[in-house]
Amino acid sequence: MQLTQADVAARAGVGANTVSNLEAGRNVSLETVTRVAMVLGRSKELEALFLPKLDSLEDVHRYEKSAKRQRVKRTTRND
Numbered sequence: 474m475q476l477t478q479a480d481v482a483a484r485a486g487v488g489a490n491t492v493s494n495l496e497a498g499r500n501v502s503l504e505t506v507t508r509v510a511m512v513l514g515r516s517k518e519l520e521a522l523f524l525p526k527l528d529s530l531e532d533v534h535r536y537e538k539s540a541k542r543q544r545v546k547r548t549t550r551n552d
Contacts, residue, residue: 474513484512 478496482489485508495501495509510519527533 485509
């Protein structure tokens with residue numbers, strides 16, 4: 474895929490300078506990185522950075538337990 478910075482910027486909805494900053498390793502927002510990754514067809518690689526590292530069954534059980542939603546008890550007011 475041969476895209477210029479301007480092409481990537483236009484498809485990602487960001488400025489060409491932002492793409493240049495990303496390429497140069499300067500600070501850009503996570504949203505920008507995500508948009509550019511999607512344009513370049515690299516969103517799966519980006520997703521992998523945010524997956525939990527589960528090395529053992531114990532880690533899996535701990536993660537699953539912490540990921541479950543817990544309902545907060547509602548307090549009643551005595552008016």
